Amino acid sequence: MRLADAADAASMDRFDAADLEVQLKPDATHVTEADLATERAIRAILEAERPDDGVFGEEFGVTGSTHRQWIIDPIDGTANYLKGIPMWTTLIALSIDGVPRVGVASQPALGRRWWAASGLGAWTNTLDGSPARLAVSSVDAIEEASASFQSIRQWDEVGQMDALLRLSRAVWRDRGYGDTWPYMLLAEGRLEFVAEFGVKEYDIAALVPIITEAGGQFTSFEGNDSLSERSSVATNGRLHAAFLALLHAPGASESAR
Template sequence: MNELGDMDVVDVAFHVADRAAELALSYFRARVTTTSKADGSPVTEADRAVERLVREELAELRPDDALLGEEYGQVGGSQRVWIVDPIAGTTFFGRRDPNWRVHLALAVDGVVELAVVTSPALGLRWWASRGGGAVETAWPPGSGHVRRLAVSTSSSLADAALEALSTIPIGSSPACFRAARTPLPLVELVRGEVDGVLAEGFAAWDHAPWILLVQEAGGRFTDAVGGAAYERGGGLYWVFSDDGVGRPGASVRR
């Protein structure tokens, strides 16, 4: 975390993530209407309200930093960029399914250094700092639940459990992939419960925190050209626990 400079940035991230999660959960309990954006993707008033809150908090606490959000784009030109997805999983949110999250990440010079993913309705949080590992805790904090995250130790493709997200037709994936068993396969991966996940169509705010969470749990998060820059969106992403398991990624690149 040396790249972050002042250490209190972690406290800022938790404070902002907590405020955002609390507001999002209040909307979830109140039931909101889902509408469509111009591009056809779903949105609710909660998405917009939570992002506005994050922007207000960071403008006060980190006024010199830039911010990139799903609903209102980017403001600021700093090389320290906060990336926010106010409601990751808006479709779940609108259906009263608890498998939605609030994403917050901080990138410095294009590299994600801090990640906080909160699942208010499930009562869980996953967070990581570069060089500090990845951890699962309860949310709100205080229950004592702490789990150090680590990908599986499998290095054999023959024995690997590989999943494809629902955005990818299984018919277009290699035969060794199965449909994801849960709405949160990346959580399964950083817990060591599956060995690889094939995903498609991520935007920066979708995958930025997961890049660091996977890396700090000991895995790899790569795009079709073998990189993991959060700025690149769309295409296929291959997330895996070990280079031996990672071999099928080449066969599904488009």
């Protein structure tokens, strides 16, 4: 939580600044001066207080051991950040032997934060400042479920438009909320399904303990417990197998991996 406090201070210092410095990375995605400053703020504390731990950050790569590794996305939703849209999040995870055990997702522009640790539950802040425990919904029928698919382009690029259409036709409601926000809505019991493609470890590591400690389930599109398959499916748990079966129904493309 102290890491998130430091990150929030760094990111909010330049949010919606008229002279924000923005660069294009080799992969054609944007990086702002705030992305860099936020990751540096987190790394500075870790270097001082957890020097034996490794760090895997979006902007400065991997350093140190992978046994205990902090996985950081300083600003998840950089496109929103640089446009002055407050829907962006700092993601901080602690992974032990490849399994995310601690996760914090902080949205300082909206005053929201979610956190979890293995065996300790998932939590969020409330208006009066007290923590509230999170729990996924009890919806047990796909036709009564709400789903977030992130973006049509993602599904199209991996040849999964047929699966997306099946999903949209099967659920009660579908929306593309985008980035971290829908995962947190799922953990709060407001959605039953979130999936996306093209994700890196730092995009999802912090989300895993929050979803699972709230009672949900988190896998890759293929149904595996992996951070490295570049896809994610999160559900309220009760419907996970049913959603995977729907996505992989006969005739579905097998190109998403």
